[in-house]
Amino acid sequence: MPADKGLIGGSAGMLLLKLLEERDMYGYQMTETLRERSNDVFALKAGTLYPLLHTLETKGLVRSYTSTAEGRERRYYALTERGKSHLLQKQAEWENFSTAVTNVLKGGAFCGA
Amino acid sequence: MELNTADAYLNEVLLHVRWKRAHNTIRKELSDHISDARRGFLENGMEEGEAERLAVLEMGNAAEIGARFDAAYRPPKNYGVWIPFALIIAIGLFFRSIRAGILEATVFTFLLPVVFAAAYFVPFPRLVKFAWPLYGVYLLSLAATFLGPLVGESFPIYIYYPPMFFPALYALLIYKQRGRGAIGILLLGAALLAQMLFYFFLSGVLVAILVCICVAQLVFAVLSGWFTCKKWLTALILLVPMVPYCAKCIVAAFPASDSMYLLALVKDILSKTPWFGMTDISLFSQIEHVYSGTWRSVTDFFLVFVALRLGRIIFVIVGGLFAAFFAFALRSCFKQKSMLYRLASLGITLHLFMQFIGYFLTNLGLAAFFAYPLPFVSDGNAAMLCNAALMGLLFSILYNGALVDDSSAKKYPRWRLKLVKEEM
Secondary structure: OOOOHHHHHOOHHHHHHHHHHHOOEEHHHHHHHHHHHOOOOOOOOHHHHHHHHHHHHHOOOEEEEEEEEOOEEEEEEEEOHHHHHHHHHHHHHHHHHHHHHHHHHOOOOOOOO | OOOOOHHHHHHHHHHOOOOHHHHHHHHHHHHHHHHHHHHHHHHOOOOHHHHHHHHHHHHOOHHHHHHHHHHHOOOOOOHHHHHHHHHHHHHHHHHHHHHOOHHHHHHHHHHHHHHHHHHHOOOHHHHHHHHHHHHHHHHHHHHHHHHHHHHOOOOOHHHHOHHHHHHHHHHHHHHHHOOOHHHHHHHHHHHHHHHHOOHHHOOHHHHHHHHHHHHHHHHHHHHOOOOOOOHHHHHHHHHHHHHHHHHHHHHOOOOOOOOOHHHHHHHHHHHOOOOOOOOOHHHHHHHHHHHOOOHHHHHHOHHHHHHHHHOOHHHHHHHHHHHHHHHHHHHHHHHOOOHHHHHHHHHHHHHHHHHHHHHHHHHOOOOOOOOOOOOOOOOOHHHHHHHHHHHHHHHHHHHHHHHOOOOOOOOOOHHHHHHHHHHO
């Protein structure tokens, strides 16, 4: 089941950076990989993907270059050093946030007190 | 409205993106995405028309994506460069209107933007293809300046102007030769030396400054790995002969305070000038006397000329404006993604900076850079138009730099490509 847009919105950038941490990819490859890995939960539309990639590039978190794959010239994206440190920071923030949400949803330690 | 065909969809997206220069990049990328998606549907047994319809549908709302691209692709405003530049132009035109009359000021008010706009719209990256023919034209233009003495000039005075464009041209040549190893570097060295054969009439300082800028561009490209050779060793080989030569020539422009009468005179005049307000303007006649006339003295010592009328504060105002302009321009140069743009913008900015610093120090009586104008402020119509063209090129680079990225365009020699393929 695809996730609510609002839930993906804030973390889409982080997910893309994570994908690029493994290897350079072009846009379509990213949407497909994201869809496969999340069991169709993250179906990122091109309308969200490309403007986001271009914004990440403007911020210097990714860089793009053209390269030929399967006989066609494609625009690949790669993670920059700045992007790597940004990803680490976002991952840490996300882990704190998700732990907090999970604790609240489970009715964690403080709720029973 | 359902947009079935890819073209109609892309046109709808681009309708919402105001920066036209980003259109090709966006169109190509989205069109590739649609093709990939369509191919995926076709492989799943879908019919052509249906596959395209679904591929487009999956893209999302055209207006929404267009608006997002529009937000992502806002051209850089560069106010930090524009505002000081506009103020410098305004000051220059104001003084010109007082000194040369309203007619000449009006002519230049119209000519400056024409030349600036013409240079601004030059498709600079496309000139790479014509880098060597352009170098040929450059050499011819240098040779043509020697026609001056044949028609009555005392020496080829126009020899000053073509070299103003050389750093931009050299950036094109470096880009063209990238990946050609030692042969490429040798050719670039030969190109630099060959044009210097025409510089009999240029002062050693001017030649040294030009060489410094070009060698800096070349070293920058070498250190960025553009010549498939040992970076540091090559940089060292380039710098070792150049640094002492350039240092010697530039140091020569800073004579001991009493060794040059003119500079001592300028210092003396400035010491008698208050920070604000008019002083005895007849003091300037001492400089005119050295020049045996008025025209060149005002051209070379324009800031002193104005300081006698407005006070030494003019040095602070003009110096501050130029310093602000160069600080922001240099910052923007280093932000360029494209190596070609970075080399060209750095070359142009450094050349404009050298003009400013040379003129400024000379007017303070600290150095002897007599041939340089103060860009857009001091006299010199041809120099002003050349600077307008350089500035147009610089602003075009700073404005469009976000769209040009040649980081993947490193060229490698065939033997190395073969090795890379074998490794794969």
